[in-house]
Amino acid sequence: MKIKQLSVFLENKKGRLSEVSDILGAAQIDMTAFSIADSSDFGILRAIVSDPEKALEALKAKNFAVSLTEVISLSCPDTPGALAKILTVLNKGSVQIEYMYAFSLGDSAQIIIRPASIQNCENALKNYGSELLEADIRYKI
Secondary structure: OEEEEEEEEEEOOOOHHHHHHHHHHHOOOOEEEEEEEEOOOEEEEEEEEOOHHHHHHHHHHOOOEEEEEEEEEEEEEOOOOHHHHHHHHHHHOOOOEEEEEEEEEOOEEEEEEEEOOHHHHHHHHHHHOOEEOOHHHHOOO
C-alpha cells in the first residue's frame, strides 16, 4: 500500500541530523524507519514517521528543504530467499525500483520501495499476494 515518506535535504555538516531528530521529537513525531544517502556535500534523509504532514510543517518552519514522497510499504517473512521472490515478481511486472530500504522486525522484514510507478508496483505485489501495509499501521510500527 502506498504511504507517505518524509525526504529531508541535509547539508553534510555536523549536527544537521541531530537538528532534524530534535525538531521531530519536540513535535512528538516518531521515526519508525529511515535511510540516509549521502555525497561529499549533502545527504538525503528518507524517513517513515508517525505524522508525515505534521513533520513536513515542523521542518519547513525551521527552514529545512523537505518534501513528502509516495512509497510502497510491505511485509515479508524474514527468511532466506523471501526478498528474492519479491524482486522476481517486480522484475516480471517490469517494475523499476528507484530505491528501497528494509529492516527486520521479529519474524518479518519490513520493506519500503520507491518504484518508478506506484500503481504498477502495487498491482504486481497484490497479484503475488504480498502483505502491503496501510499507512496507519506503518506509521505506528
